Amino acid sequence: MGDDVKRWLNGEGEGFLTKVGVKKGQVLVDFGCGAGNYTIPVAKIVGKEGKIFAVDKDREVLAQLMQMARSLDLENVVPVETLKELKNYLQNEPVDVILLYDVLHYMETEKRREVYKEIYEILKIGGLLSVYPKHCKSDEPLWNFSEMKLETIMKEIESANFCFEQQIFNKLIHDDKYDKGIILNFAKVNRK
Numbered sequence: 001m002g003d004d005v006k007r008w009l010n011g012e013g014e015g016f017l018t019k020v021g022v023k024k025g026q027v028l029v030d031f032g033c034g035a036g037n038y039t040i041p042v043a044k045i046v047g048k049e050g051k052i053f054a055v056d057k058d059r060e061v062l063a064q065l066m067q068m069a070r071s072l073d074l075e076n077v078v079p080v081e082t083l084k085e086l087k088n089y090l091q092n093e094p095v096d097v098i099l100l101y102d103v104l105h106y107m108e109t110e111k112r113r114e115v116y117k118e119i120y121e122i123l124k125i126g127g128l129l130s131v132y133p134k135h136c137k138s139d140e141p142l143w144n145f146s147e148m149k150l151e152t153i154m155k156e157i158e159s160a161n162f163c164f165e166q167q168i169f170n171k172l173i174h175d176d177k178y179d180k181g182i183i184l185n186f187a188k189v190n191r192k
Contacts, residue, residue, distance in 0.1 A: 013041030032103030094124035105145035116160035162186035
């Protein structure tokens with residue numbers, strides 16, 4: 001673990017995620033959580049009253065994340081291998097916040113639409129969808145976002161019944177080192 005990640009996990013990540021809108025007692029989903037660079041700070045913020053569902057398709061990464069959570073006495077982290085499986089864990093428990101950080105560029109348009117639909121179903125009305133759209137046309141273009149502008153990504157998410165609320169430009173962790181990035185916050189609205 002590098003120095004940037006250590007600083008991030010020892011307080012700086014909590015400061016950033018509090019600014020994004022994460023609060024004590026909330027229920028969150030970190031979709032595509034990877035090593036847990038966002039999951040661990042969220043678990044600290046929401047405390048024992050809250051819960052964080054760490055969703056990733058890589059079983060080994062989830063096992064490492066859970067080992068780290070246990071070593072920090074964080075009992076509020078629940079590992080989940082797929083988004084569809086998440087509904088079994090929720091049991092009608094409303095989700096306050098969903099993090100989609102640095103994952104959407106891996107998906108083609110139709111897959112992203114499916115993910116937005118699934119997210120819409122589990123997020124409570126007024127709930128926060130927070131997106132880190134890394135690798136769009138203006139930010140290290142890569143894969144399915146390489147030709148997409150930030151505005152296009154925003155419109156795509158809004159078309160899935162989410163209302164844009166806030167853009168945050170801040171220092172954050174990306175690939176185990178600090179970077180500057182844009183976070184887009186959306187609220188779930190009633191379907192029209």
